Amino acid sequence: MTLTSAIRQVDVTSSEHSAIGSKAHYRIVPAKYPARTIGTVFALIVIFAILNSVFSNPRWGWDVFAEWFFAEPVLVGLGRTLLLTFLGAFLGFLLGTGLALARVSRSPLLVGVSWTYVWIFRSIPLIVLLLILNNFGYLYETVTVGVPYTGINFFSWSTTQLITPFAAAVLGLTLNAAAFSSEIVRGGILSVDQGQLEAAAALSLPRRRQFSRIVLPQAMRTILPNGFNEIILLAKGTSQVYILALPELFYTIQIIYRRNLEVIPLLMVATVWYLVILTVLSLIQRHIERHYARGALRNPPPSLFTNVFRRFAGPAAAPSPTAETAARPVERRTAIAPLRSRGGAVTIHGVSKSFGHLKVLDNVTLTIPAGSVTTILGQSGSGKSTLLRSINHLERVDDGFIAIDGELIGYRQHGETLYELKEKDILKRRVEVGMVFQNFNLFPHLTVLENIIEAPVAVRRIPREQADAEALGLLARIGLSDKAHAYPRQLSGGQQQRVAIARALALKPKVLLFDEPTSALDPELVNEVLDVIKELARSGTTLIIVTHEIGFAREVSDLVVFMEQGRILETGTTEKVFSRPEHPRTAGFLAKVL
Numbered sequence: 001m002t003l004t005s006a007i008r009q010v011d012v013t014s015s016e017h018s019a020i021g022s023k024a025h026y027r028i029v030p031a032k033y034p035a036r037t038i039g040t041v042f043a044l045i046v047i048f049a050i051l052n053s054v055f056s057n058p059r060w061g062w063d064v065f066a067e068w069f070f071a072e073p074v075l076v077g078l079g080r081t082l083l084l085t086f087l088g089a090f091l092g093f094l095l096g097t098g099l100a101l102a103r104v105s106r107s108p109l110l111v112g113v114s115w116t117y118v119w120i121f122r123s124i125p126l127i128v129l130l131l132i133l134n135n136f137g138y139l140y141e142t143v144t145v146g147v148p149y150t151g152i153n154f155f156s157w158s159t160t161q162l163i164t165p166f167a168a169a170v171l172g173l174t175l176n177a178a179a180f181s182s183e184i185v186r187g188g189i190l191s192v193d194q195g196q197l198e199a200a201a202a203l204s205l206p207r208r209r210q211f212s213r214i215v216l217p218q219a220m221r222t223i224l225p226n227g228f229n230e231i232i233l234l235a236k237g238t239s240q241v242y243i244l245a246l247p248e249l250f251y252t253i254q255i256i257y258r259r260n261l262e263v264i265p266l267l268m269v270a271t272v273w274y275l276v277i278l279t280v281l282s283l284i285q286r287h288i289e290r291h292y293a294r295g296a297l298r299n300p301p302p303s304l305f306t307n308v309f310r311r312f313a314g315p316a317a318a319p320s321p322t323a324e325t326a327a328r329p330v331e332r333r334t335a336i337a338p339l340r341s342r343g344g345a346v347t348i349h350g351v352s353k354s355f356g357h358l359k360v361l362d363n364v365t366l367t368i369p370a371g372s373v374t375t376i377l378g379q380s381g382s383g384k385s386t387l388l389r390s391i392n393h394l395e396r397v398d399d400g401f402i403a404i405d406g407e408l409i410g411y412r413q414h415g416e417t418l419y420e421l422k423e424k425d426i427l428k429r430r431v432e433v434g435m436v437f438q439n440f441n442l443f444p445h446l447t448v449l450e451n452i453i454e455a456p457v458a459v460r461r462i463p464r465e466q467a468d469a470e471a472l473g474l475l476a477r478i479g480l481s482d483k484a485h486a487y488p489r490q491l492s493g494g495q496q497q498r499v500a501i502a503r504a505l506a507l508k509p510k511v512l513l514f515d516e517p518t519s520a521l522d523p524e525l526v527n528e529v530l531d532v533i534k535e536l537a538r539s540g541t542t543l544i545i546v547t548h549e550i551g552f553a554r555e556v557s558d559l560v561v562f563m564e565q566g567r568i569l570e571t572g573t574t575e576k577v578f579s580r581p582e583h584p585r586t587a588g589f590l591a592k593v594l
């Protein structure tokens with residue numbers, strides 16, 4: 001194509017555009033999909049043919065169906081099916097959750113017990129298990145509670161009286177469901193990102209709270225679809241208790257059709273009741289899944305209720321969030337006032353750490369003055385992050401110790417010996433050290449405000465109103481007041497990292513650790529985070545920053561540490577390290593990056 005023809009073509013296109021732009025309203029004709037229309041018509045014909053055949057064929061016996069559908073014995077059987085399903089699912093998931101926790105615990109004994117349980121009970125067919133439990137009285141005539149091997153007994157029952165057919169059914173269904181649900185719950189726990197646990201631990205949340213508030217709600221997204229599958233299988237599986245002559249829904253139906261020989265209509269009674277049970281379970285599942293989907297999607301689809309409301313009220317009735325946000329004035333950040341009068345002094349003494357044969361920290365000794373800003377520089381893999389994570393004991397060191405204001409993190413000293421603290425005591429000491437991660441590690445199922453107040457409320461026991469007020473103050477300082485009720489996935493990377501900084505600050509730590517806070521950000525978002533850290537540098541809190549942003553390190557640091565192969569090669573003021581590096585490796589590194 002020549003240049004003139006190209007220009008002519010552009011002219012034609014732009015004149016077409018201006019013709020389109022001149023008219024106010026157009027009729028929009030939707031695209032046509034003939035194959036889709038033919039498919040829909042075919043499906044309607046097939047559905048009509050099936051329904052017509054089902055309702056016009058007298059052998060289906062719909063009159064008998066109507067007679068028995070609400071009959072008392074059927075409803076009693078249905079009630080028993082529902083009770084067995086509820087008890088089996090509830091107790092099964094309770095036991096299954098315990099087994100899953102045992103399986104992911106650090107105790108080899110608990111792991112072994114859980115693994116063996118799942119291995120045995122997933123192998124035994126339910127029907128066999130039910131029969132064994134029903135015949136337990138043959139194996140053990142009495143069940144006794146007492147002190148073993150002493151002859152001291154408190155209670156004694158006859159096994160056949162204790163394990164009735166109903167108890168055997170509940171026990172069998174529970175033991176069976178527990179084995180399967182344990183794997184479902186374990187799958188859910190494993191699906192939660194490791195960073196979430198680290199962030200919860202860095203915020204000093206107690207173990208139980210880490211599980212109930214952070215891990216479980218996120219694991220539920222994975223647990224729920226499989227879990228409801230298991231409950232639905234259980235609801236249908238209850239029909240196997242017919243082997244114990246227990247008249248649940250299906251067994252009742254069998255008794256009736258053996259008497260009146262109306263097999264098909266009565267099987268339809270059972271089928272329709274099972275359909276009703278499954279429909280109700282599916283609706284419950286949908287509702288619970290929506291609850292646990294909080295924050296999982298950037299733009300969650302509206303609920304069924306909202307859809308119906310919008311249809312009747314018209315689109316204008318729903319407020320437009322974009323209009324609302326647009327109307328808000330652009331917020332300006334206010335300077336970050338000192339959060340505490342004095343940061344903590346950090347003493348790192350003779351710290352070494354290996355991963356297998358790889359020595360990652362080699363006899364590191366460093367003193368960081370209270371209220372100072374220290375940046376740790378060095379090539380990739382030199383041990384910077386490991387040193388930082390050792391300061392708040394996220395990484396356990398092999399040798400040496402780290403203290404904040406003279407108080408050891410992770411250990412108790414007695415004479416020449418250091419005793420490692422229990423996890424709950426480590427969590428208490430960790431409150432003094434905040435941490436901001438490279439990948440933010442915000443809790444995606446909690447709003448920005450909930451992320452920030454989680455630790456102050458759970459760890460420092462600050463009343464909710466006060467925690468909210470302080471969190472809103474922090475959000476104003478980082479210029480994100482209007483995002484208090486947004487979920488992390490609805491924020492940009494830079495905004496997420498600013499919230500992560502606010503979350504760490506909310507505990508008012510003496511020392512704040514930054515692990516490459518900008519390396520997961522697009523270049524244009526880096527400055528907004530660095531600006532917040534610069535403000536913080538004047539706040540009195542001790543900051544220790546691992547970063548590859550050399551210009552920023554030069555501007556903000558009081559102390560610069562250069563690491564290589566797990567050792568500190570050089571430490572000094574910014575002026576000294578950047579202008580007159582002593583070690584040739586430091587000079588080489590700076591020459592490369594500056």
Ligand SMILES: Nc1ncnc2c1ncn2[C@@H]1O[C@H](COP(=O)(O)OP(=O)(O)OP(=O)(O)O)[C@@H](O)[C@H]1O
Pocket residue numbers: 355358360378379380381382383384385386387
């Ligand atoms: N959990 C672990 N298991 C085994 N090796 C590890 C583990 N964590 C870190 N390492 C290794 O330890 C060394 C130091 O890692 P570290 O993350 O501290 O380096 P870094 O200086 O922070 O690097 P970067 O700048 O690339 O983040 C690396 O060789 C790394 O592969």
